[in-house]
Amino acid sequence: MRTTRRTFVQAALAATAAATLLPISLHAQQKPPARRRIPSTGEEIPIVGLGSWITFNVGDDPVLRDECTDVMAAFFEAGGRMIDSSPMYGSSQPVIGYGLQKLGRPSALFSAEKVWTSSAAAGPPQIEQSRRFWGVPKFDLVQVHNLLTWKAHLQTLFQMKAAGTLRYVGITTSEGRRHDLLEQIMRNEPIDFVQFSYNVVDREAEARLLPLATERGIAVIVNRPFRQGALTNRLKNAPLPEWAIELGVSSWAQLMLKFILSHPAVTVAIPATTRVEHVRENLAAAAGPMPDPAMRERISAHVKAL
Amino acid sequence: MSEWWTYRAVNFLLFSPRVYWRMFELHNAALWPLHVLTLAAGLIIILLIAWRPGTGARWIAFILAISWIFVGWSFLWNRYATINWAVAYVAPAFVVEGVLLLILSLLDGLAFDRRGPAGWIGYLILAFALAGQPLLAPLQGRGWASSEVFGIAPDPTAIATLGLLLLARGRLLPVLLPIPVLWCLLSGMTLRTMGEPQAWAPLAALALAAAGWIWTIIRQRGSWPVA
Numbered sequence: 001m002r003t004t005r006r007t008f009v010q011a012a013l014a015a016t017a018a019a020t021l022l023p024i025s026l027h028a029q030q031k032p033p034a035r036r037r038i039p040s041t042g043e044e045i046p047i048v049g050l051g052s053w054i055t056f057n058v059g060d061d062p063v064l065r066d067e068c069t070d071v072m073a074a075f076f077e078a079g080g081r082m083i084d085s086s087p088m089y090g091s092s093q094p095v096i097g098y099g100l101q102k103l104g105r106p107s108a109l110f111s112a113e114k115v116w117t118s119s120a121a122a123g124p125p126q127i128e129q130s131r132r133f134w135g136v137p138k139f140d141l142v143q144v145h146n147l148l149t150w151k152a153h154l155q156t157l158f159q160m161k162a163a164g165t166l167r168y169v170g171i172t173t174s175e176g177r178r179h180d181l182l183e184q185i186m187r188n189e190p191i192d193f194v195q196f197s198y199n200v201v202d203r204e205a206e207a208r209l210l211p212l213a214t215e216r217g218i219a220v221i222v223n224r225p226f227r228q229g230a231l232t233n234r235l236k237n238a239p240l241p242e243w244a245i246e247l248g249v250s251s252w253a254q255l256m257l258k259f260i261l262s263h264p265a266v267t268v269a270i271p272a273t274t275r276v277e278h279v280r281e282n283l284a285a286a287a288g289p290m291p292d293p294a295m296r297e298r299i300s301a302h303v304k305a306l
Numbered sequence: 307m308s309e310w311w312t313y314r315a316v317n318f319l320l321f322s323p324r325v326y327w328r329m330f331e332l333h334n335a336a337l338w339p340l341h342v343l344t345l346a347a348g349l350i351i352i353l354l355i356a357w358r359p360g361t362g363a364r365w366i367a368f369i370l371a372i373s374w375i376f377v378g379w380s381f382l383w384n385r386y387a388t389i390n391w392a393v394a395y396v397a398p399a400f401v402v403e404g405v406l407l408l409i410l411s412l413l414d415g416l417a418f419d420r421r422g423p424a425g426w427i428g429y430l431i432l433a434f435a436l437a438g439q440p441l442l443a444p445l446q447g448r449g450w451a452s453s454e455v456f457g458i459a460p461d462p463t464a465i466a467t468l469g470l471l472l473l474a475r476g477r478l479l480p481v482l483l484p485i486p487v488l489w490c491l492l493s494g495m496t497l498r499t500m501g502e503p504q505a506w507a508p509l510a511a512l513a514l515a516a517a518g519w520i521w522t523i524i525r526q527r528g529s530w531p532v533a
Contacts, residue, residue: 054319054320054321054322055322057320057321057325057389058321058325058389059321059325059329059385059388059389060332060385060388061325061328061329061332063328064324064325064328088320088391089320090320090321090388090389090390090391091388091389175312175317176312177312228316274322
């Protein structure tokens, strides 16, 4: 075929378009994340969410705000839904609101917030302030942060749920604190969600909290899946074991996430990140084969030994 | 706070080092070239101490007062508090320090004529705050953009105040000490928790100042019968 200037330009444009679209099509090929049911309603939700502790607290910095928006864009593009924040997380709430606004308010969003104040009376105005920061008509989930003033705040949240201004009620703790009280609340209060720390080395929740969540029909959100980056930092120079390849993982983060997600009582894990490639990697871990109980023990033992 | 013994410093760190240092970059960019003025003010303080330690005291306290109030409002309240809600409670302390200095300026309640070893330590700390602290950013590979400058950033302002108080005399001197001391402790702990090597700067300034005060106290008590 004779190459004319016109055919050359057409071919060049086609090649450029193909090159531009290639990353998108590759990402589009990524399998959608697996979903689990929220026991109280049966609603399904992707098993990997997005935390915002430290990572989204970037203040008014326009460059860093746009980077957070890129992370949120990649999260939604990869099939993610739940974003979790708290009034305790500095500027994370307005930064999430900025990103949602810039992304055209994705309909996939499952908004998970917290109430964090020692004053019962200050709870409702704080929740309203958080809602304004996010720019959402109402939250999907509000949790009592770190069990602070939990009795009064739970009553507020139950009233909001009854009034239709909130869909789900939850309670949180982290780093293994106050599991006895958490267990008591899980037994006695009609909560939809519970959030606590659980990862490949912090496995106390397996003894009581996770089985109790199944028994009581409470959805479980797992925070600190990588111990705030400490585990991934510790393992960054260690090679992935060959036997991990059968799970289709390419990083320690994915292997450790699969450990968490393969527990049948876990509904969502919420790793936080500032990097687009990491959020894609996290969502990718929610698809494909999951470790069986024997493999879970092997992963945990291997990481603890390193 | 329940189970408070299980909390560590890292549990209270709400931001990453990158966000922290970019905050200084944005603050410097927003205020430039005010840095020239604040550094000139610092130089004027040194010249007044050297040549007019008695009559210039009122102006030294005034310059320092304005610096504290300005840093408290512009940096702590308007910028740092956006990523660290606890700083909203610290910013008023900077204004309190400024107001105390203003009162002492109006009362002419300070004299910057203390000399001897404590005074020399004071000069050393003051020189570090004005000329050394701004160099830490480029020396650590962060470039000049995130430099901390006296009268613009809290650390050099608090460190300079520690140095100045070693050079000062006055009945109300002790009321000026707690806020810069507490700030240096807080800043040093924050930097240390972030794993930043320059955590040594506010802590070393504090240790040097403490050595100066202890030396002064021992000397005063030792000379008590003679005086």
